[in-house]
Amino acid sequence: MKHFLSNLSLNTRQTAIDSLMDNAATTVPDPVYFSIGLPNRELLPKRQLHEVYNSIFNLKSDSHFNYGGSKGIAPLLSTISKRENISQDYIMITTGNTQGVELSARLVLNTGDTIAFESYTYAIAHSLTHQYSLNALEIPVEADGMNIEALEQLLQKTAIKALYIIPNANNPTGTTLSLKKRKKLVDLAYQYNFLIIEDDPYRDLIFDTRFPSLFELDPYKEKVIYLYSFSKTIAPTLRTGFILAHPFYIKKLEQFKQTTDSCTSPLNQMVVNEMIKTEDWDNSLEKQRAFYETKKDLTKKFLSKMADMYGWTSNEPAGGLFYWVDTHAGDVTEWLRFAANSGVIFIPGSAFALDDQTNTKFRLCYSYVDNQEMIKGFTRLEESFLEWQNQNTTKNIKKIQQNI
Structure with a gap:
């Protein structure tokens, strides 16, 4: 059937986000989705x-x-x-x-x-x-x-x-x-x-x-x-x-x-x-800005802790729904597997780059989940990050031992 397709069809691909999310399924009954760039449910009018x-x-x-x-x-x-x-x-x-x-x-x-x-x-x-x-x-x-x-x-x-x-x-x-x-x-x-x-x-x-x-x-x-x-x-x-x-x-x-x-x-x-x-529309927008700024500040507090403990870096956003974080710690698509298993999902930075490349960055969307979910998700992010890093450390030790 492929011979029926136009050049436009042949050139059209699944987005990187969809590809990554297809491989980020979680069996945890209460997953936390820092991946979803949607308005918060409380704000739906x-x-x-x-x-x-x-x-x-x-x-x-x-x-x-x-x-x-x-x-x-x-x-x-x-x-x-x-x-x-x-x-x-x-x-x-x-x-x-x-x-x-x-x-x-x-x-x-x-x-x-x-x-x-x-x-x-x-x-x-x-x-x-x-x-x-x-x-x-x-x-x-x-x-x-x-x-x-x-x-x-x-x-x-x-x-x-x-x-x-x-x-x-x-x-x-x-x-x-x-x-x-x-x-x-x-x-x-x-x-x-x-x-x-x-x-x-x-x-x-x-x-x-x-x-x-x-x-x-x-x-x-x-x-x-x-x-x-x-x-x-x-x-x-x-x-x-x-x-x-x-x-x-x-x-x-x-x-x-x-x-x-x-x-x-x-x-x-x-x-x-x-x-x-x-x-009323202007009042609604003011309410939304205040709501998301509170969630941004909660995220900022968590990221400050991760910066002090693990060297993560990030720039505080002036608005919107997202924090952009650099772990400086290897390909985060590997970490995503650990995170999904622990019940938290994010979007690796490679999804937003022109070429599929090893990437230490990820997007954390703070808009969609409620504050209690966020705190639970932050705990899972840290725990899964440590699990991923410990496995990498173990792999590196084994490689060194094999070369001795």
Whole structure:
């Protein structure tokens, strides 16, 4: 049957995260999942959603049961226009950010083009390199985001078509791009003529000051395509987000969307609009930020202990759902087997790199589990880490003995 498959099918692979999780099954009855990058269950607005759905179903109009326009329904476009302070000409509704990434790739990338990523980034974005047979380059990341000096040095030697970046609370590294670097990155896009795909699902979960987006800093709106999703702040099941881009790009993106899913669910769009159109939405976001900051601080306390005892290092995130941790102690995919057996799961760093490589880093998601589960999970992480290290020590001793 393989001969029926297109080149696109042949080039499409399972994501590294899915591959790793397939091999990380646990038989422990109460596993702790530091691997799941989802909103916390306590924050799911079940009551509000129930009320909103009821209000929509009680409407005399049945338009929400029909198809909608590819650009999006008028009420949601209007609300987003007001909140983002930009004309509706610059907006298109998407079925989540994954669709935004895919449509943006279709818009600008050809086979053989060169795209740049942060050295660790969202695993789905890496799938573009295989699907479109791209030349992919990784740019090092510092505590305040992408190393812009390294990028500029690369641009002096190599032309790129696009750069994909998560500027706020990056998945997986948790880093946030500084304002100075944001301004410089937009300048470089104009100087070296490349397009920035700005994926920004965590912007509303920044704990303190939120910097302007790259799209906001783009004076002509010609070099940045901006992606946002409500999956992390309302619920993933709604699969609703939006793109901000120059109207020239929006018109072409609408054409691609027509042949992808025709339109994002009008019912889901109506629900999102009802959820975000009042000040209650701002209050909800403030509550979410406070909630996740508490969980971040609890994680920070544990990681400080592990740093003192075992030499782990990490950078405190300015927001979002993730801590990025370096054990400096060997390939953590080996440790994952021990951790899974003890009932705790995390994502090894190799899942977020372009190439499958030995990696001492891992992503710890603090958003999904409750605080008591977190404490239990931290204990299991430490115990399984020690078990893994002790086995490695035993192996090394045996090797030395064999060579004597």
